[in-house]
Amino acid sequence: MIGWTIFALAGAGLVGLGLYGVIMRENALHRILAFNILGGGIFLVFGFAARRGAGAGFTADPVPQALVITGVVVAFSATALATAIVVRLTAAQAEERDDAPHAKDDG
Amino acid sequence: MNVAFDAILCVLVVLAAIRVVATTDLRAAVSSFLAYGMLLALVWVRLESVDIALTEVAVGSGLTTIVILRAISRMPLAPSSSTGSSPTRSAQVAVGVMCAMVTLGLSGVLLTLPDPAPSIAPYVAQNMPATALGNPIAGVLMVFRAMDTVLETVVVLLALIGVWAMVPQHRLAEVPGPLAPGRAPEPVVFLARALVPFGLLFGAYQVWAGADVPGGKFQGAAVLASMGLLLMMAGVITAPAATNVRLRALLLVGPILFLAVGVAGWSLAGAFLGYPAGLEKPVIIAVEIASTISIALALVMLVLGPPAGSASS
Numbered sequence: 459m460i461g462w463t464i465f466a467l468a469g470a471g472l473v474g475l476g477l478y479g480v481i482m483r484e485n486a487l488h489r490i491l492a493f494n495i496l497g498g499g500i501f502l503v504f505g506f507a508a509r510r511g512a513g514a515g516f517t518a519d520p521v522p523q524a525l526v527i528t529g530v531v532v533a534f535s536a537t538a539l540a541t542a543i544v545v546r547l548t549a550a551q552a553e554e555r556d557d558a559p560h561a562k563d564d565g
Numbered sequence: 566m567n568v569a570f571d572a573i574l575c576v577l578v579v580l581a582a583i584r585v586v587a588t589t590d591l592r593a594a595v596s597s598f599l600a601y602g603m604l605l606a607l608v609w610v611r612l613e614s615v616d617i618a619l620t621e622v623a624v625g626s627g628l629t630t631i632v633i634l635r636a637i638s639r640m641p642l643a644p645s646s647s648t649g650s651s652p653t654r655s656a657q658v659a660v661g662v663m664c665a666m667v668t669l670g671l672s673g674v675l676l677t678l679p680d681p682a683p684s685i686a687p688y689v690a691q692n693m694p695a696t697a698l699g700n701p702i703a704g705v706l707m708v709f710r711a712m713d714t715v716l717e718t719v720v721v722l723l724a725l726i727g728v729w730a731m732v733p734q735h736r737l738a739e740v741p742g743p744l745a746p747g748r749a750p751e752p753v754v755f756l757a758r759a760l761v762p763f764g765l766l767f768g769a770y771q772v773w774a775g776a777d778v779p780g781g782k783f784q785g786a787a788v789l790a791s792m793g794l795l796l797m798m799a800g801v802i803t804a805p806a807a808t809n810v811r812l813r814a815l816l817l818v819g820p821i822l823f824l825a826v827g828v829a830g831w832s833l834a835g836a837f838l839g840y841p842a843g844l845e846k847p848v849i850i851a852v853e854i855a856s857t858i859s860i861a862l863a864l865v866m867l868v869l870g871p872p873a874g875s876a877s878s
Contacts, residue, residue: 464568465608466675468575472582474668479586481660482652487636488591491598494629495582498605505612506675511684516701517613519686524705526617528717530625531783531860535724537629538867541636542728545870548640 466506472499486544490537497533501526571611578604595633602626615779616702619771623787624864631794631868639742639873697846699777706781707849711838715827718820718856721863725816729807731871738808741869744798757799764792772857776850782857789857790864797869804869812862819859823852 472495479492504522511519581601585594602625609618652660689701689709696704706714729737745753768788775781796802805812826848830839840848 462612463676464571464575465612467672468578468608470668470671470675471579473671474664475579475582475586477667478660478664481664482657483586483589484651485591487633487640488594491594491633492586494598494625495585495601498582498601498625501617502605502608503671503675505609505614505617507678507682508614509612510678510682511686512613513684514687514690516686516690519684520689520701520705521685521710523614523617524702524710525713526614527620527702527706527781527783528713530617530620531717532720534624534629534632534864535721535867538632538870539724539727541632542731542871545636545639546731 462506462509465502465509469499469502469506472496472502475499486547487541490540490544493540494533494537497529501529504529574604574607574611578608591637595630595637598633599626599630602630616700616775616781616784619779619784620787623784623791627791628787628864628868632870635742635744635868635870695845696849698849700775700779700781702779703775703777703781707853708840708845711823711827714856715820715823715838718823718859721860721867722816722820725863725866728867728871732873736872738806739872740806741804741866741871742873744794744869749799753795754799754801757795757801761792761796764788764795768792768861772853775853776846782853782860786857786860786864789861790868793861793865794868797865804865807866807872812866816859816862816866819852819856822855826852 476492476494476496476499480489480496483489483492504526505518508518508520508522508526511522513519578601581597581604584597585601588594588597602621606618606622606626609615609621686701689705692709693701693704696708698704698707732739749757768785770785771780771788772782772785775785793802797804826840827838829841830837833839833841
């Protein structure tokens, strides 16, 4: 029991750390990384709930575990989309900054 | 002994996370994030969740790191230092205190959860025989919460459409940017040729065995996707363009088969996503295989990112 509680506290710590990074880091890609740490903390809280719900011959409640697997894949999809948007945004800002010489390049 | 191991593991995970958040060097943050993901996977093993550990190590840690690294390599080195000023010391302290309070509050809630923990495990155990599956997590993903899994395959597809939408329509036929600049070094080519057959076998095994032991379509798809990426990195195969018809058909086969089985469930089993009695296992395996193909390709295309540049080599 004590062993699992350590993981729950680590999850809570990751949530706080990720939140700090999302708010304080200036680079958007850095914020995406922090967002993933925030998510990892929430998944750990789920894992703790699953481990506490062990019973009926299972070492952990399989329903929260399955939800975390779904969550990890969805978090990756969101990360890939957010990263693509950041890259596009940065390119657009760069184009805007020096559009004078290269204005006619992209038709 | 185990408590000591768990405590050290938790400290290492939190230290890696602190390093990711505290450093201002983005590349250092990405390396620490990779370490954080690997350690987190160990935590999942300690929490008796090998299925999640496999997903975390392949998708949450591995593929996410590649996506961020590729983005860094495409962005200018000095990222918009002209906009705004860096946060003041007092702002750092204020936000730090606020986040610490979130952590403390969450810890308090977690430490005072009701003692006979609520659990749906008995219901799962009771109904597992009807699914003809041995892995309870596969049972939840494919039967009890199949709706979530259908929507998840659709979400992955939607994210890919979003990524492709980052370029104008007329550039969609271009191939994604190369994974590595220039010619691949010999060791990478050798690794691709030597490792990929084993990787493909292992990915297929994970999908097949996932019905009864830890593993499954997401873990298998992630391994298959990494093998595809390794082949592209070595220049053995080239990335397909977003307009490739075969690619699009294979991306759609998983969600469409899953939805078709779901709709057929109304007439065959009396409920959306109900499986015909007696045929549960073959239908589930067919859906798993089709979903694996679609998810693996979607993961590869998500990592490759939007079409970039006309250079196809």
